[in-house]
Structures are given as structure tokens and as C-alpha cells.
Amino acid sequence: MFTGVKEVKLVSKVRNPYSSKRDFGSLLVVGGSDVYSGAPALAAMAALRTGVGLTSVAAPKTVADSIRSYSPNLIVHPLRSDVVSPADLPILIPLLTRASALVLGPGVGLDSQTKQAIPLIVAKAEELQKPVLVDADALRALAEKKMLFKNAVITPHAGEFKALSGGEPPLTWRDRLPVCKKFAAEYSCVLLLKGKDTVVTDGHRVKVNRTGNPAMATGGMGDVLSGIIGAFLAQAADRFLAAAAGAYIHGLAGDRVYGQKGFHIVASDLVEALPDVLKRYDRK
Numbered sequence: 001m002f003t004g005v006k007e008v009k010l011v012s013k014v015r016n017p018y019s020s021k022r023d024f025g026s027l028l029v030v031g032g033s034d035v036y037s038g039a040p041a042l043a044a045m046a047a048l049r050t051g052v053g054l055t056s057v058a059a060p061k062t063v064a065d066s067i068r069s070y071s072p073n074l075i076v077h078p079l080r081s082d083v084v085s086p087a088d089l090p091i092l093i094p095l096l097t098r099a100s101a102l103v104l105g106p107g108v109g110l111d112s113q114t115k116q117a118i119p120l121i122v123a124k125a126e127e128l129q130k131p132v133l134v135d136a137d138a139l140r141a142l143a144e145k146k147m148l149f150k151n152a153v154i155t156p157h158a159g160e161f162k163a164l165s166g167g168e169p170p171l172t173w174r175d176r177l178p179v180c181k182k183f184a185a186e187y188s189c190v191l192l193l194k195g196k197d198t199v200v201t202d203g204h205r206v207k208v209n210r211t212g213n214p215a216m217a218t219g220g221m222g223d224v225l226s227g228i229i230g231a232f233l234a235q236a237a238d239r240f241l242a243a244a245a246g247a248y249i250h251g252l253a254g255d256r257v258y259g260q261k262g263f264h265i266v267a268s269d270l271v272e273a274l275p276d277v278l279k280r281y282d283r284k
Contacts (some may be wrong), residue, residue: 003200003209003248005281007214011237011245013051014283021053022087025234028099029093029227030121031106031136032059032067033083033114037134039107039164039223042267046227047103048073052234055227060084085113086120093124100144100234101131105138106223115141122148123174129244131233135226139164149189153229154244155222157194173197181206190239192229193245194222200244209242211251216257220267225250228274252277 013024018120023271025046031040044055058073059067064078068238077095079088079201096102102125108114111264125132132152134142140159142148146164154164165183170176184191185203193199199207229246253273257265 001206001208003207003211003244005202007207007241007245007248008278008281010241011235012278012281012283013230013235016284022250024051025100025231025236025246026054026056027052027101027103027227027230027234028095029055029057029103029106030059030084031104031108031138032057032063033107033111034060034062034111034234035049035105035109037063037066038070038220041067041074042220042223042271043075043103043106043227043230045071045268045271046224046274047231049235049271050228050231050278052231056095056099058088058092067152083111083114084117084121085106085111086117087113088117088235089120089124096121096125096130097128099130099234100236101133101230103133103135103226105134105136105231106226108137108141110137118142119145119148122152126151131239133226133233134229135222136160139192146187149186149187151239153190153192153239155192155194155226155229155231155243157222162195169193173199177195177201177206177208192243194225198251200240200245200247202240205240207240207247209244209251210249211248212254213251213263215261215263216251216254216270218266221250221270223256224270225251227271248254249274249277 068076232242
């Protein structure tokens with residue numbers, strides 16, 4: 001019922017002396033806007049720290065340089081527009097074709113052009129059979145097209161889930177279980193509903209995550225979670241297990257940083273804590 005070491009071991013890949021970056025997947029992060037330039041950078045850096053072989057960020061041209069400046073480890077592809085738009089599909093499709101998985105939504109915003117682009121990007125990923133994680137405003141952009149959630153991992157908080165389902169989710173995990181299972185089964189997705197006790201379900205299997213703490217109630221934490229799960233998806237992990245393991249690791253990193261800094265942590269602290277949390281699961 002509860003997430004733990006088992007899920008992490010099931011999604012962690014063994015590394016042999018002849019490994020190359022191609023053996024550990026390539027993640028494409030699509031997002032960013034003039035207000036939220038840091039979100040895709042946090043997701044991409046979290047994915048790299050989790051162990052993905054390669055991470056690329058596709059972002060509007062207005063914020064691409066800002067994202068690039070976050071770290072020399074990031075590969076950033078400027079899009080044609082000031083926001084993610086349908087006009088960017090000729091750039092995004094080749095990137096998506098080469099990627100092993102897609103994280104869509106960190107900082108993407110809800111410009112009218114973006115709301116038109118999001119369904120097109122998800123549909124293309126489904127056509128290419130790429131694992132997809134949908135988060136943040138990309139979820140709201142798909143509120144009227146939830147059939148596109150099929151086979152995706154979606155990671156809403158309570159407010160986003162209300163926008164998707166039309167109803168306020170219950171407060172406790174026990175009361176959330178039937179609501180979450182029904183939604184995931186209806187739309188054939190993996191649902192991770194964030195909260196004090198995060199619920200993860202594919203409509204059949206269910207896990208509840210109890211790692212994490214109130215210090216994590218700050219901006220950017222969801223972007224880090226998306227990057228962690230995206231890294232596992234890019235390494236061909238089962239979608240449900242990737243989400244469950246990601247929630248567990250994310251919370252463990254938050255607990256480690258809370259032990260050091262109390263209620264004064266930021267999302268980038270979790271990114272830097274990931275190696276210490278994950279190295280105990282390393283296998284070669």
C-alpha cells in the first residue's frame with residue numbers, strides 16, 4: 001500500500017563499465033514562460049540528478065537564455081515563439097522523436113496559443129509511443145480533452161485535480177483512494193494526486209506516499225517531482241512504478257533538506273540532495 005525501497009529498486013537501472021549515456025534514456029522537458037523560467041530548469045536538473053543520460057529543454061525564445069544560464073549541464077532549444085505555440089511543432093517533433101520520454105508543462109503558462117499547442121504535443125507523443133508526464137498548466141489546458149491523458153502520468157495538486165474532475169478532492173488519503181482510482185481508470189492514466197499523503201494509482205494498483213513534510217509547500221517542488229519521475233520514464237520504467245518511486249524519492253529528499261534547514265528550503269535544495277538520497281540504490 002505504501003511506497004518504499006521496493007519501488008525505487010524496481011525502477012533503478014544497473015550500470016556496467018561499458019555504459020554510455022544512451023543506456024539511460026533521453027528526457028525532453030517542454031515548458032517555460034516569461035513568468036516561470038525556472039520551472040523547466042528545475043525539472044531538467046532533477047532528471048539529471050536522478051540519473052537520466054541526457055536532458056533537453058525546449059522553451060520559448062524569450063526565456064531560453066535564462067534557462068541555459070541555470071546550469072552548463074542543460075541543453076536548451078529555443079522555440080520560435082514567445083510562448084509555447086502550434087508554430088513550434090516543427091521544432092518539437094524532431095526533439096520528441098529522439099527523446100525517450102516527455103515532461104510537459106513546467107512553467108508553461110496558459111496563453112491561448114499554448115492551450116492550442118498542448119493537445120497537439122500530447123497527441124504526437126502518443127503517436128510516437130513516448131511516455132508522457134503532464135503537469136502544471138498543461139493539465140488545465142487539457143481539462144476539456146482528458147481523453148488525451150491515456151497512457152500518461154499526470155501529477156495534479158488538489159486545485160488542478162478539481163479543475164480536471166469538477167470536484168474538490170477529499171482531504172485524507174483513505175477518502176481520496178476511490179476518487180483517484182475511478183479517475184485513473186476512466187481516463188486510462190497514472191494519476192499522482194499530490195498532498196500530505198500522495199496517492200498514486202493506475203485505476204488498479206495503488207500506492208500512498210508518506211515521505212515529505214510541510215517545508216516542501218513552496219514553489220518549484222512539483223517541477224522537481226516531474227523531473228524525477230521523467231528520468232525513470234526515460235529509462236523505460238513502468239509508468240505506475242515510476243510515479244510511485246518518484247514520489248518516495250522526492251519526499252525523502254525533502255525530509256533530508258528539512259533536517260538541515262527546517263522550514264526554510266527551496267526547490268533547488270531538493271535537486272542538490274538527490275545524489276545523497278539515491279546513491280544507496282546504485283548498482284553496478
